[in-house]
Amino acid sequence: xxxxxxxxxxxxxxxxxxxxxxxxxxxxxxxxxxxxxxxxxxxxxxxxxxxxxxxxxxxxxxxxxxxxxxxxxxxxxxxxxxxxxxxxxxxxxxxxxxxxxxxxxxxxxxxxxxxxxxxxxxxxxxxxxxxxxxxxxxxxxxxxxxxxxxxxxxxxxxxxxxxxxxxxxxxxxxxxxxxxxxxxxxxxxxxxxxxxxxxxxxxxxxxxxxxxxxxxxxxxxxxxxxxxxxxxxxxxxxxxxxxxxxxxxxxxxxxxxxxxxxxxxxxxxxxxxxxxxxxxxxxxxxxxxxxxxx
Numbered sequence: 605x606x607x608x609x610x611x612x613x614x615x616x617x618x619x620x621x622x623x624x625x626x627x628x629x630x631x632x633x634x635x636x637x638x639x640x641x642x643x644x645x646x647x648x649x650x651x652x653x654x655x656x657x658x659x660x661x662x663x664x665x666x667x668x669x670x671x672x673x674x675x676x677x678x679x680x681x682x683x684x685x686x687x688x689x690x691x692x693x694x695x696x697x698x699x700x701x702x703x704x705x706x707x708x709x710x711x712x713x714x715x716x717x718x719x720x721x722x723x724x725x726x727x728x729x730x731x732x733x734x735x736x737x738x739x740x741x742x743x744x745x746x747x748x749x750x751x752x753x754x755x756x757x758x759x760x761x762x763x764x765x766x767x768x769x770x771x772x773x774x775x776x777x778x779x780x781x782x783x784x785x786x787x788x789x790x791x792x793x794x795x796x797x798x799x800x801x802x803x804x805x806x807x808x809x810x811x812x813x814x815x816x817x818x819x820x821x822x823x824x825x826x827x828x829x830x831x832x833x834x835x836x837x838x839x840x841x842x843x844x845x846x847x848x849x850x851x852x853x854x855x856x857x858x859x860x861x862x863x864x865x866x867x868x869x870x871x872x873x874x875x876x877x878x879x880x881x882x883x884x885x886x887x888x889x890x891x892x893x894x895x896x897x898x
Contacts, residue, residue: 650817652760690720769799784820
């Protein structure tokens with residue numbers, strides 16, 4: 605008989621057995637900015653759990669914590685108190701990224717560059733800097749990323765459209781937008797898309813929205829289905845098939861300095877983030893193959 609405990613054990617096996625469920629590596633390194641200026645949409649949660657899912661299944665990933673709150677650093681179990689070398693030193697100074705990256709204790713293939721409270725003043729300090737919008741792009745040079753040997757770079761942005769987020773958009777080729785399945789889900793999204801268009805037109809012609817991920821889905825409500833249908837109608841194939849459910853375990857995990865994949869690998873939230881990461885990896889591999897066949 606298939607019991608709830610057996611289901612949870614099966615989910616945990618799918619999350620924690622990478623040899624059986626390896627994900628394809630991209631033909632070329634992918635740099636993805638995770639952005640949405642609306643707070644509370646699961647942006648940081650998505651960044652760290654997608655990165656962890658990739659790292660646990662054969663793909664080497666780097667998380668850039670660009671939010672002064674440092675929540676991504678917390679979830680990865682990386683220290684980010686005052687005095688710790690952080691992404692601030694790469695943006696305002698000229699510290700080499702390879703010197704700032706720290707391996708998460710969750711996986712040797714999961715790296716992170718922490719954010720400290722120093723980052724809160726970075727936008728003001730960068731105002732008078734030459735090419736201030738491209739400071740992160742300079743830090744994420746091919747040389748620095750080659751030294752780290754990463755396949756994916758995921759950049760976690762603050763919930764704003766300020767200079768830090770602009771730096772993240774200039775540094776990346778792709779944007780992943782988490783959208784919660786709740787009322788006002790699309791509120792402010794037009795402004796984000798307009799900013800992406802401006803960055804593409806003036807600073808980064810390769811930038812595009814490659815991925816939309818629906819988060820905080822509650823199947824008990826009609827509203828969640830309505831929002832899901834509306835987002836899929838607006839964005840089509842950019843929306844992942846996988847939807848992230850509203851989950852207590854997903855919310856609890858950062859409080860223990862973990863991603864949900866290590867905190868509770870048998871939870872539906874953990875499995876859904878693994879499946880979302882797999883979609884991203886498969887799409888990336890398929891896109892590379894299609895590009896090479898032209």
